[in-house]
Amino acid sequence: MKRVKVILFCVIAALLLSDTVTAAQYAFRVTFTDKNNTPYTFTNPSAYLCARSLARRSAQSIPLDSADFPVNPAYVDSVVHLTGGTLHLTSRWLNTCVLLLTDSTQILHLTGVSFISNVKFVGYYNVHLHKNILNSY
Numbered sequence: 001m002k003r004v005k006v007i008l009f010c011v012i013a014a015l016l017l018s019d020t021v022t023a024a025q026y027a028f029r030v031t032f033t034d035k036n037n038t039p040y041t042f043t044n045p046s047a048y049l050c051a052r053s054l055a056r057r058s059a060q061s062i063p064l065d066s067a068d069f070p071v072n073p074a075y076v077d078s079v080v081h082l083t084g085g086t087l088h089l090t091s092r093w094l095n096t097c098v099l100l101l102t103d104s105t106q107i108l109h110l111t112g113v114s115f116i117s118n119v120k121f122v123g124y125y126n127v128h129l130h131k132n133i134l135n136s137y
Helices: 002-022 051-059 073-083 104-110
Strands: 025-032 086-091 096-101 116-125
Touching: 025 104, 073 086, 073 096, 073 104, 096 104, 104 116
Parallel strands: none
Antiparallel strands: 025 096, 025 116, 086 096
């Protein structure tokens, strides 16, 4: 009986440790060159800015700028598809996204992509930040 308990303990420990080992993620910031062919327009700012933001801009006479457009979704979709990574976040003002990859070499698939200006390693996480969620932004 004692032997069974030891074997069972070892199996459970191995399963827990293997989940920890495979859960590591590498974070990369991908900076895009432009916001060309974006589905967003100046004529419909409510599609990408909240009412409060639009009211504040109106009250302070702040004009809309292309930096206000969200990151081009086609660019983000392409980057996620090419790397097999998980989208962590996007920044419309920096025109970037952060990807999480379990295999850091997958980032090399972005080499030479025309709409990417820079790729930078920004972090390592020994646990999954996003488990079993859909990529949405």
